[in-house]
Amino acid sequence: MRRIWIVLLVFAAIMVPASPAGATLTSQAKASPGGIGIRLVAVPTSPTSNPLARLYIIDHLAPGTSVSRQVEVSNTTRAVADVAVYAAGASLGGLGFSFSAGRVQDQLSSWTSVSRNMLRLQPGTDALETVTLSVPKDASTGEKYAVLWAQVSPASSAHRGLLFVNRVGIRMYVSIGLGGTLPPSFTIGRLAAKRATSGNPSVAVTIHNSGEGPLDISGSLTLSNGPGGVRGGPYPVTLGSALAPGRSELAAAMLSKQLPGGPWKATITLHSGLTVRSATATLTFPALTDTPPQRSSP
Amino acid sequence: MERFTTLTEGRKSGKALVVLGAFAALAAFSALAAGTSLPAAAETPASFTLTAGALSISAPTASVSLGSEVASALATTMSGQLGSVTVTDQRGGTTTWTASVISTAFTPTAGPADPASNVSYAAGALTDSATVVATAVTATDLTGVSTVVTGASTGISTVSWDPTISVIVPADYAPGVYTATITHSVA
Numbered sequence: 001m002r003r004i005w006i007v008l009l010v011f012a013a014i015m016v017p018a019s020p021a022g023a024t025l026t027s028q029a030k031a032s033p034g035g036i037g038i039r040l041v042a043v044p045t046s047p048t049s050n051p052l053a054r055l056y057i058i059d060h061l062a063p064g065t066s067v068s069r070q071v072e073v074s075n076t077t078r079a080v081a082d083v084a085v086y087a088a089g090a091s092l093g094g095l096g097f098s099f100s101a102g103r104v105q106d107q108l109s110s111w112t113s114v115s116r117n118m119l120r121l122q123p124g125t126d127a128l129e130t131v132t133l134s135v136p137k138d139a140s141t142g143e144k145y146a147v148l149w150a151q152v153s154p155a156s157s158a159h160r161g162l163l164f165v166n167r168v169g170i171r172m173y174v175s176i177g178l179g180g181t182l183p184p185s186f187t188i189g190r191l192a193a194k195r196a197t198s199g200n201p202s203v204a205v206t207i208h209n210s211g212e213g214p215l216d217i218s219g220s221l222t223l224s225n226g227p228g229g230v231r232g233g234p235y236p237v238t239l240g241s242a243l244a245p246g247r248s249e250l251a252a253a254m255l256s257k258q259l260p261g262g263p264w265k266a267t268i269t270l271h272s273g274l275t276v277r278s279a280t281a282t283l284t285f286p287a288l289t290d291t292p293p294q295r296s297s298p
Numbered sequence: 299m300e301r302f303t304t305l306t307e308g309r310k311s312g313k314a315l316v317v318l319g320a321f322a323a324l325a326a327f328s329a330l331a332a333g334t335s336l337p338a339a340a341e342t343p344a345s346f347t348l349t350a351g352a353l354s355i356s357a358p359t360a361s362v363s364l365g366s367e368v369a370s371a372l373a374t375t376m377s378g379q380l381g382s383v384t385v386t387d388q389r390g391g392t393t394t395w396t397a398s399v400i401s402t403a404f405t406p407t408a409g410p411a412d413p414a415s416n417v418s419y420a421a422g423a424l425t426d427s428a429t430v431v432a433t434a435v436t437a438t439d440l441t442g443v444s445t446v447v448t449g450a451s452t453g454i455s456t457v458s459w460d461p462t463i464s465v466i467v468p469a470d471y472a473p474g475v476y477t478a479t480i481t482h483s484v485a
Binding site: 034040054149161166 | 350353355356358361362363364373378386388389393396398400415442443445468475477478479480481482483484485
């Protein structure tokens with residue numbers, strides 16, 4: 001039987017612009033690229049303010065307060081652009097400032113709203129958006145990160161092949177002060193591969209609550225790069241109950257008996273509210289001690 | 299009456315009086331009536347304000363094909379170039395940005411999808427202006443948001459690249475058109 005693998009065959013035959021309306025107009029209009037831009041306008045200036053406040057939405061806010069900024073979204077392409085404007089999560093870690101995938105929210109982004117979620121921009125035009133940050137009264141203190149994005153997506157439906165979503169954003173660094181409590185925080189210990197007396201392999205991990213509030217942890221485990229490239233999961237990870245501050249507890253994911261022994265690349269991702277931690281390790285499950293027929297096979 | 303008040307104003311500054319004397323009384327009236335702050339304005343250093351420009355991205359919006367091939371009993375790799383991606387930083391001054399990429403799985407109309415962990419992204423050669431130091435990082439697994447290019451700019455700058463996407467096609471995958479969405483994020 002002859003199987004044909006077709007990935008696609010339109011190599012930019014038509015420049016599909018950001019909006020369906022312009023589709024027929026722009027097939028030749030690809031000379032100067034142009035793009036979608038975003039900038040911060042009407043920045044409140046004070047001599048002592050952070051110089052980065054010119055570039056980013058930077059502020060220090062008390063719980064229960066709100067602040068507004070204006071941003072300008074521009075379309076320098078030759079096509080009409082439908083631009084989605086929204087805030088999404090971000091984090092600051094060992095690899096620097098990193099963006100959440102898609103519209104995944106964090107605390108700061110969930111407090112951020114825009115005057116219009118969708119802008120239709122004619123070629124060469126721009127529009128002002130008002131961004132409002134409303135910090136809830138019970139907000140936890142500390143530094144929060146997010147990104148305000150202007151995003152152009154392909155006109156969904158009919159297109160097949162490799163599609164592109166392009167977005168450009170303004171970073172948000174906001175510290176919340178006065179009142180409130182620290183955000184939840186926890187650490188994940190080393191992943192351990194075990195085999196229960198029932199013969200089922202399991203992955204166990206110690207979770208330590210390093211924050212000041214109780215944790216309500218849930219999450220999942222995925223296995224990849226297994227024998228023959230097999231993947232497994234996600235398997236739910238369960239933890240006894242809410243974990244008190246300063247306490248450690250063992251969490252485990254129970255897996256199927258048929259699972260090959262490994263080695264596997266195991267990744268565990270746990271969250272408590274908006275706090276997410278993950279850990280990765282290469283694991284091999286102990287061999288079954290009883291009868292050999294259950295030996296791992298691909 | 300009006301005239302009297304303007305002269306009083308003028309006396310506060312020698313400069314203004316000279317101006318008054320040099321011009322005809324007619325002209326002086328209108329100038330001074332509007333210009334009680336004229337001397338002060340003349341001493342103010344000239345200034346103008348440059349507002350920060352935009353950070354922008356120009357990247358393919360057209361769907362792109364990586365080509366087609368016959369389904370195989372062996373794993374294969376398909377790759378293709380996406381077309382030019384340009385980041386323009388008009389914010390001015392010292393700025394930095396990160397461009398990152400994430401992919402969905404390549405999903406056929408039926409059958410198993412080819413996961414994003416099999417998708418890699420190489421920015422290739424960067425074309426940049428003199429005011430920016432840009433660094434490319436190859437991403438071999440686009441399951442998560444992966445940084446592919448970073449820029450540290452000292453002025454208005456642009457960086458362009460023409461990325462290559464490679465997809466590992468596992469053995470014995472079913473024929474069909476496999477579709478994925480790749481998101482470029484710049485901030």
